[in-house]
Amino acid sequence: MNSQPRQITLKEWDGHYERLRRAGLREPDYGGPISRHVEEGDYRLLRLRYDNSAASLRLWNFLLTEEERLHRARAEGKKIVGTMKDLGTVPVMAYSLDNVVAFYPDGAWWIPCVMELSAGLLTIADSLGIDESFCPVRAMLGAFVTGAHFPIPDRLICSVGATCDDFSAIAQRLDSLGYSIFWWEIPHRRRPEPDEAAVKLPGGFSAPRCQVEFVKSELERVKSALEELAGQHLDEKRFSKGVKKANRVRRYLDELRQLVFTAEVCPMPALEMLIAEMLAIHFCSDRDETIIVLRDLVDEVKRRVQAGQGVLPAEAARIFWVNPVADLQVMNLLEDCGGRICGTEYLFSHALDRIPEDLPPAEALARTALADPMAGSAVDRAERICADIGRFGAEAVLISRIPGASHCALEGEIIGDIVADNLGVPVLEIEVPPVADSVRASLRTRLEALVETIRERRQR
């Protein structure tokens, strides 16, 4: 049953779900109406607007059942690895092993939003001395303390160095609470000196060979730790197979982004696209299912594009979005104000790039890790954003700051200046707290003004 694409409320989804079922909807074992997750405390879901496709239903259910999936993995005797401050590197290795499930404990930063602060995770972080001057990812501390969300991992692996100061402090606090962490270092990416051997990285960057070698040696240490945990050797064949699978995810995402961001009429809302992109980081704890979820989304979007159907008016202002938002509702708000997403940079563009398959896997993964936007300069990041704005034809850039997050305190301004100078498009910076209700009116004004500015520019 193919419905006319549109965004619907949670209540509308209940009725729509029944109609889809009667029409023969086939669901995975984690399927069901989205509204059932409200009973588990995900109150924010009541306020969101959703895409009405079966593919999006599957995406939402996949996302909202991750904790169940992790508990089931534990019950099945699988080894659980928490890959912290890791936007798409160690999970590629972990999922190359048979008996290991990797997840992203930092993802707990969305719990205060989704549960509208009811879980008290930020209060626990406060009590541990990690107050609101830190990034909302501090919610992760509360999740470890309560144990109410994800199972405590068998191994915690965290990158450190050229990552995020806030997260490093939060992770050290976690370590001090008795949760032992295996640290690996990612250096600040720099351009090769004239007399240094240079290596090309995904995303168009380059780095000196010595930096690639260093990251490779760090990843070798991580690999040994994973092998010890799994009781299995990660040979090159198995590793390469894992890289290929990760690239399948990345290829689907690339196709999805290209289709959605360049379509004349927006075929998939910003919120579903944000969640889909997030699957690249750690596959929402099930790599094979991620591939199916993304395949379905791509098929749905293709169908809509071919039919010229979309979820927003054709004249929606085309906006490139930088950094993820703490409050998911703001993605809906942008669309309420007359905008649509045409390009994103959620701080993990390297996890969307293909891992080179013509290189030994450790070398390929080291190069991809070094292409992490957080490991490079803000100027590098801005230049990549400029290139993507051209690719997707965005008319303005919106930089979303995360309160307390140190990795974007000044970066937004630098990116804004470079984009404005190079492309001459309007740039707006906003700050979005985990529950943005109290600043909604002010955010709305800015977003509406940005859309008005774009429309006026079109008339010139």
Next chain:
Amino acid sequence: MICAGIDAGSRAIKIVFMETGGKKVIAKGIRDQGVEQDRLTLELFERLLKEGGIKKRDIRRTVATGYGRDIVSLADTTITEITCHAVGVRHRAPEAMSVIDIGGQDSKVIRLDGSGKVRDFAMNDRCAAGTGRFLEVVASRLDADLESLGEMASKSNTPAAISSMCVVFAETEIIGLLASGTARRDIVAGVQKAVAARIAAMAGRNLDSPIVLTGGVARISGMLQALESALGKRVNAAPEPQMTGALGAVILACEQVNGGQV
């Protein structure tokens, strides 16, 4: 026919009526904002109709702006204050390239292109520093009227250093300064300097001249000079700075009528 522009701001409601064709202002008024915003707006609207001898049925289109724009039931449509201030300034000072609007609740820096249209803008975040609210808190703490702050500041030779950009912390600093015997005039001058510095930081580099100041804070003497000093550039206050948003709204209402958009 007549159009109306309503600026439902956080501190005051401003309304301008304009003849649809001639772009001639035929009535305007202002009153304090309150809890029942829609009722207060309606009362001002009707008072102005009566005073101007205007019949309600002659109102062809009404555009609302300002932070309370969405609850103005009289409005046919809403447009943000960023666009409205730009249009209002363009009407009064077509040569302007930048607008600084310091309102009761927020402040904005708007960059215009050669034709007076919005090129880019920046707006303060949740923090009240750099807004009229900041000055209100100061006035209240110093037991002074908002309007008298400028005169007080003009007598200062040594503005106090207000280091905090947060209105709450700044208030604490002011209490400390008062306790240490710092003169009120020096505190006010220091606060004006801090507000101007906040705006200058938001404006960033390359704010093109001519720069026009709008919003209620422009009426407080001394703010213009504080801004000029912080920006290192000349700043002109818009005529009737508080009415700029409502003026822009009514002009846009007229354009919508004349452009056949309604």
